[in-house]
Structures are given as C-alpha cells and as structure tokens.
Amino acid sequence: MKIKQIYQYTNILITLFFLLFIIGCSAKKPQIGKKAFDKEDEYIMKALFFESNGDYNKSIPIYEFLYKKTNKRIYLDKKIEDLFYSKKYNDVIKEVEDLCKKKLCDDKILRYEVFAYLNLGKLNEAKDLLLRKLNKKDEFFYSVMSYILISEGKESLALEYIKSLYALNPNKNNLLKLSDFLIKLKKYNEALAYLRTHLKMYGCDYDICIKLADVYKSLYDYDNLANIYEKLGVYDIKFYILAFNIYIQNKEFKKAERLIKTAKLGDEYYLFLYLAKKDYKKAAYKSLELYDKTGNLDYLIKYCEYLYTSHPTKRS
Incomplete structure (x- = not known):
C-alpha cells in the first residue's frame, strides 16, 4: 500500500473514532457510543471513504441522510464542509443562511460562508458577514479583513487590522505577516521595531532572525x-x-x-585574520602550526611565503 493511501486511511480511522465518540450528541441525547440506528457506522465509513478519494458528490448525500436520520449536528457540519471542498459555494451560503435563520449557525460554519463569498469574488458580502456575525476578538476576523482590504487596495486600513492581529496573538507567523507588509509599504524602521522587540522578548527564532537579516541587508x-x-x-x-x-x-x-x-x-580563521591585518609574522607561524597539525604541504609553503614577506630586509 502506498504511503498516501496509508495516510488517507489513517485519517479515515481517526475521523471515524471521533464521529463514533460524539455519536450521542443528538436531540434525543442517546448515550455516548450508542448508534441512533443499526447501520449508522457503516454510512459513516462510506462517507469517509468517498471523502478520502475526493468524491464529495457521494459523501454529501450520505451526510445529509445521516443528519435527517439522527438529527446530529456533526453530520450537517460535515455536509457543509464537503460542499465547500466540492466548490459548491452558493450551496454553502444557502445552507449556512438556513441554519442562521434557525439560530443554529456558529463561527465554524460561518467561516465556510465567508470563504465561499471570497471564492465567488464577492468581497463586500464577505466583509459584511465578518462585521455582522463573526467574533471580533478572533484572529480569523482580523486575518480575513486584512486580506479583503488589501484586495480592495486599502493598504493603510489593512495594516491596522494586521497590527491588531499581531497584538491579539504575537506569534511568529503574525509577526512575519506584519513585517512583510510593512516592508512592502517601505516602512522599514517600523518593521525593524516590531522585529527587534520580538527578538528581545522571545529570543532569536530562526525565521524572525532571518527576516531581520534580510532587512539589514537591504539597508546595508x-x-x-x-x-x-x-x-x-x-x-x-x-x-x-x-x-x-x-x-x-x-x-x-x-x-x-x-x-x-x-x-x-578553528585555527585557519586566525590565519585569515592575521592576513587581513597584514600581520605576516603571525600568519607565518600560524601556517606552521597548521602544517604540523594537518601535514598539508600548502601550509608549509605559505609559512615560507609569509615569513619572507614579514622580514624587514627582504628584497623585491
């Protein structure tokens, strides 16, 4: 079996375990692990198999059937998720709006509606949904709002949202997003201020220090x-x-x-140093040390050369 297939089937088993574990979360409130009907787990397996092969047209009706049969919200969420992955964005919007009318929508499925609008190129609708219904204390809100504003060419306003995103969660990824955008706007000093502060507070994370190095290099x-x-x-x-x-x-x-x-x-760097300083006497004796240590005749030749160069009475 190929590695990709093993990975897919492992994901199926993990998701199956999760679905079976929460199988009691219906309106009827059956016990944890209890099936609402005899073949419920078989339908789950079928849906997961189709998902793993990207065959969402077959997994979607199974989740719809499971939801109608059991009234368990997890199946409806999975249906909306698969509608999104099958690029049926208008169907995603309709499903989520229907749930919202019943006061059953939550941030998780609202995010699918936001992304559906974005994939349809409906930036205003996505923005309106974010402002009306999404949690404004969540990273998702600031991240997507900044993306929309950048797409609209409103870079100054987008920058404020990215700064808010970093203030909300000052992690590496958010800092890199902020610093990259500041650099794009040629606000180098502000980018450096954020990067240096992060460096002092959290130490030299590889990616952060590489970003700092890039900025310093561009500024000479x-x-x-x-x-x-x-x-x-x-x-x-x-x-x-x-x-x-x-x-x-x-x-x-x-x-x-x-x-x-x-x-x-290592000693060879002392040799480079002495040569840069034009201290040929030290360079000569360091070459001799390196010859004794390595047996490399090149160092012995260099010893003679540098010793000659260092002699005050040498002839040209």
Missing part, C-alpha cells in the same frame, strides 16, 4: 547584520562565517578574533 546595515548572523550561528555555522567575513571587511579585527574564540571556528 552591516553592523547589525553581523550581529544577527552571530545569533543565527547556533542554527548553522555558516552564519558565524558570514559574520566573521563582515568583521574582516569592516576591519573590526577585535570582533573577528572574539568570534573565532566564542564560535570555535
């Missing part, structure tokens, strides 16, 4: 770029080397030497 701020590369060094030694190269290019030799020690870059 190599001092701060090197600092961020040092923080990223815990994830990959290449970042230590990038920081080292910046220090060498900026002639910040003390910082370069400190980094060699703290990051344990």
Whole structure:
C-alpha cells in the first residue's frame, strides 16, 4: 500500500473514532457510543471513504441522510464542509443562511460562508458577514479583513487590522505577516521595531532572525547584520562565517578574533585574520602550526611565503 493511501486511511480511522465518540450528541441525547440506528457506522465509513478519494458528490448525500436520520449536528457540519471542498459555494451560503435563520449557525460554519463569498469574488458580502456575525476578538476576523482590504487596495486600513492581529496573538507567523507588509509599504524602521522587540522578548527564532537579516541587508546595515548572523550561528555555522567575513571587511579585527574564540571556528580563521591585518609574522607561524597539525604541504609553503614577506630586509 502506498504511503498516501496509508495516510488517507489513517485519517479515515481517526475521523471515524471521533464521529463514533460524539455519536450521542443528538436531540434525543442517546448515550455516548450508542448508534441512533443499526447501520449508522457503516454510512459513516462510506462517507469517509468517498471523502478520502475526493468524491464529495457521494459523501454529501450520505451526510445529509445521516443528519435527517439522527438529527446530529456533526453530520450537517460535515455536509457543509464537503460542499465547500466540492466548490459548491452558493450551496454553502444557502445552507449556512438556513441554519442562521434557525439560530443554529456558529463561527465554524460561518467561516465556510465567508470563504465561499471570497471564492465567488464577492468581497463586500464577505466583509459584511465578518462585521455582522463573526467574533471580533478572533484572529480569523482580523486575518480575513486584512486580506479583503488589501484586495480592495486599502493598504493603510489593512495594516491596522494586521497590527491588531499581531497584538491579539504575537506569534511568529503574525509577526512575519506584519513585517512583510510593512516592508512592502517601505516602512522599514517600523518593521525593524516590531522585529527587534520580538527578538528581545522571545529570543532569536530562526525565521524572525532571518527576516531581520534580510532587512539589514537591504539597508546595508552591516553592523547589525553581523550581529544577527552571530545569533543565527547556533542554527548553522555558516552564519558565524558570514559574520566573521563582515568583521574582516569592516576591519573590526577585535570582533573577528572574539568570534573565532566564542564560535570555535578553528585555527585557519586566525590565519585569515592575521592576513587581513597584514600581520605576516603571525600568519607565518600560524601556517606552521597548521602544517604540523594537518601535514598539508600548502601550509608549509605559505609559512615560507609569509615569513619572507614579514622580514624587514627582504628584497623585491
């Protein structure tokens, strides 16, 4: 059996367990685990099988039958979900509106109606639904509202919603969304302020520090770029080397030497450092050390070359 098939059948079993567990959640309130009718679990299995194969035209009527037979809300929710995945967006809107008239709609299915409007290109209807019925203390509200406003070209207003989203939940993904949008609007200092504050509060998350590095690079701020590369060094030694190269290019030799020690870059980096400082005598003896350690004749040749260069009475 292929991995994809195994994954699909595993999902079926998990969903089946969940459905059977909550099978008592009907108006009749049967006991947990009790079937409303004998073949209820067989119908569930059929519906899940069709879902796993993307055959929603067959799973939808089964969920509709199960809902009518048992009056269990879970089946109606699954029907609306499958209507959405089968791209029957107008049917989704109708089903949800019918439920709302009966005062049975909730945020979960209202989200399907919002996405249905968006997929139909009806931005005003989606926005109106968000403002009238969705929880304004939920991330979903701010995320979708910002998307709609960006689509309408109202970027300044969209920015306020993205800021509210980050204030509501200052996680990595929301920060990256905010910083990306600020950068798009060329508000680099504001993006840096958010990123730096997050860095101080929560430490150097890889994605956040990479974003900071990108901003510093675009601003040619190599001092701060090197600092961020040092923080990223815990994830990959290449970042230590990038920081080292910046220090060498900026002639910040003390910082370069400190980094060699703290990051344990190795003796060859001392050689690079001495050469950058044009301290050929130290470079010569470091080459000799490296020759003794590795047996590499190139280092012995370099020792002779650098020793000659360092001699004050050498001839041209």
